[in-house]
Amino acid sequence: MTATRQPLEDDDRVPMADGTAPRPAGPGDPIQPRSLSCRIGATAQDVSTFLADFTNATTAWPPDEAVLDDAAILLGEFLNNVVEHGEAGPAAEIQIDVTLDASHLRIATKDSGAPLPATCLADAALPEAGGRIDDLPEGGFGWFIIHQIASDIAYERVDGRNCLAFSIPTGPGQIPALDQDR
Amino acid sequence: MPAAKPHEDSMEIESRIQDDVLILTPKTERLDANCTVVFKEKMHALSVTHRGRVRLDMAGIQFLDSSGLGALVAAMKALGQGRRLELANCTQPVMRVLTLTRMDRVFVICDSDAPSQGTAA
Numbered sequence: 001m002t003a004t005r006q007p008l009e010d011d012d013r014v015p016m017a018d019g020t021a022p023r024p025a026g027p028g029d030p031i032q033p034r035s036l037s038c039r040i041g042a043t044a045q046d047v048s049t050f051l052a053d054f055t056n057a058t059t060a061w062p063p064d065e066a067v068l069d070d071a072a073i074l075l076g077e078f079l080n081n082v083v084e085h086g087e088a089g090p091a092a093e094i095q096i097d098v099t100l101d102a103s104h105l106r107i108a109t110k111d112s113g114a115p116l117p118a119t120c121l122a123d124a125a126l127p128e129a130g131g132r133i134d135d136l137p138e139g140g141f142g143w144f145i146i147h148q149i150a151s152d153i154a155y156e157r158v159d160g161r162n163c164l165a166f167s168i169p170t171g172p173g174q175i176p177a178l179d180q181d182r
Numbered sequence: 183m184p185a186a187k188p189h190e191d192s193m194e195i196e197s198r199i200q201d202d203v204l205i206l207t208p209k210t211e212r213l214d215a216n217c218t219v220v221f222k223e224k225m226h227a228l229s230v231t232h233r234g235r236v237r238l239d240m241a242g243i244q245f246l247d248s249s250g251l252g253a254l255v256a257a258m259k260a261l262g263q264g265r266r267l268e269l270a271n272c273t274q275p276v277m278r279v280l281t282l283t284r285m286d287r288v289f290v291i292c293d294s295d296a297p298s299q300g301t302a303a
Contacts, residue, residue: 044215065274066274129284138255139252141252
């Protein structure tokens with residue numbers, strides 16, 4: 001797919017929610033944010049780039065590495081679902097906000113794609129694996145993975161946009177108290 | 183111009199044979215929806231003439247999503263002859279997806295690059 005898309009307002013950089021200047025989230029980035037906001041295009045390549053940036057930008061965050069890995073996995077599954085099934089078009093954008101509080105990593109997304117089928121929000125089943133290699137599923141894992149990782153999922157359709165909220169428990173005692181900066 | 187960083191169209195997979203095992207090493211950190219098509223094509227091209235075991239060295243892969251997982255399944259199906267794809271040196275995030283989906287029971291997961299003689303599963 002070589003569909004052209006409008007350049008993103010944020011030029012593929014990660015604008016930080018605390019008001020600091022947008023900058024590429026690369027290795028050695030001095031910022032250690034506990035929240036980040038970003039708007040990306042609804043294409044597989046934008047999602048891939050965002051996830052790499054997300055991983056780089058959160059390396060210094062306090063939760064266990066496994067929590068951040070889970071967040072990246074969940075974001076990847078959800079965002080690619082929007083790209084593949086959301087019918088949002090290549091010019092559409094997805095707003096992503098990630099915040100960390102004392103008990104959870106919280107992920108909120110907004111996209112202008114098609115309404116989410118209710119079946120996605122119900123608990124998803126693992127596709128049947130069967131015994132023969134030729135019968136193995138090559139897809140259908142995405143929502144199962146999301147449900148396995150997220151402790152809860154909230155969905156609203158507001159002004160023609162899908163608004164999703166996922167939370168991932170960070171585990172007791174892992175997160176030091178945060179400054180009340182919002 | 184300096185070479186661009188690896189991209190969907192230019193994903194390299196290194197190939198070598200060690201003790202009759204075809205060992206393939208994808209030169210990418212991410213096996214995701216953005217590269218599954220080229221990954222499947224290259225895997226097939228590299229393994230189609232090999233009749234023995236096929237092992238993927240996953241040491242460099244830091245991220246696997248469900249599309250990448252599907253591509254691994256497709257690559258294993260393409261091997262034919264009931265052969266199971268061996269996944270060596272999986273990183274933590276990759277193992278997480280494999281175990282969440284219980285596909286760790288479908289592939290042969292091996293820890294090291296050393297040939298594991300006679301480990302029938």
